[in-house]
Amino acid sequence: MALFDHPDGEALLASPPLIRFTDLLGGRAAGTALNRLDQELPWQQPRLCLFGREHPIPRRQVWMGDTGYRYSGRDFTPTPWHPTALAIRDAVVQRLGRAAIEARFNSVLLNRYANGQERMGWHSDDEPALGPAPLIVGVSLGADRPLRFRWKDRRAPAFNVDQPHDSLLLMGPGVQTHLQHALPPRRRGGLRISLTFRLIFA
Numbered sequence: 001m002a003l004f005d006h007p008d009g010e011a012l013l014a015s016p017p018l019i020r021f022t023d024l025l026g027g028r029a030a031g032t033a034l035n036r037l038d039q040e041l042p043w044q045q046p047r048l049c050l051f052g053r054e055h056p057i058p059r060r061q062v063w064m065g066d067t068g069y070r071y072s073g074r075d076f077t078p079t080p081w082h083p084t085a086l087a088i089r090d091a092v093v094q095r096l097g098r099a100a101i102e103a104r105f106n107s108v109l110l111n112r113y114a115n116g117q118e119r120m121g122w123h124s125d126d127e128p129a130l131g132p133a134p135l136i137v138g139v140s141l142g143a144d145r146p147l148r149f150r151w152k153d154r155r156a157p158a159f160n161v162d163q164p165h166d167s168l169l170l171m172g173p174g175v176q177t178h179l180q181h182a183l184p185p186r187r188r189g190g191l192r193i194s195l196t197f198r199l200i201f202a
């Protein structure tokens with residue numbers, strides 16, 4: 001079976017591969033996971049330097065995993081694995097395994113958006129420590145906020161990907177090379193927590 005054949009995923013792009021899977025944990029478990037992560041993690045709002053000025057990021061975040069991480073010129077020491085994040089990681093690996101996609105993750109960035117105003121700007125997850133062709137998986141819990149993609153060479157129009165509660169979005173090899181993504185603000189929208197799983201090479 002080819003690497004990106006996917007029995008129950010929905011291919012939003014074939015090349016580079018962008019595939020969405022829904023109903024990752026199941027209704028009750030997904031709600032419980034959202035609540036536990038919301039209440040039990042040490043959410044932080046670091047200040048980042050942008051165009052020479054420091055701003056608090058417009059969301060909260062936690063780095064979790066086995067290795068430190070460098071992001072926007074800052075070093076982050078990870079929080080130890082929370083059991084809920086580990087359970088979600090296991091569910092992701094299993095679900096992808098059923099689609100014949102082999103994945104391994106040693107790190108996750110959790111983002112907490114309290115409301116529609118909180119957001120993430122345009123970027124690619126292309127830090128050298130992720131290797132040249134990373135497989136990154138984003139899991140969404142809570143409010144449905146679309147992720148917006150644009151091609152770096154503007155060869156095709158930008159597009160939105162819906163990220164319903166309890167879904168996962170796989171960004172396969174090449175996605176970070178050729179596209180950027182952002183989580184734009186929305187007029188409405190409640191709490192959302194995303195987990196983006198990565199494999200970091202020490």
Ligand SMILES: O=C(O)CCC(=O)C(=O)O
Pocket residue numbers: 109111120125138147163181182183194196
């Ligand atoms: O919250 C999201 O859906 C986007 C997260 C993201 O792009 C990231 O963690 O790098």
Ligand SMILES: [Fe+2]
Pocket residue numbers: 123124125181196
């Ligand atoms: Fe990202």
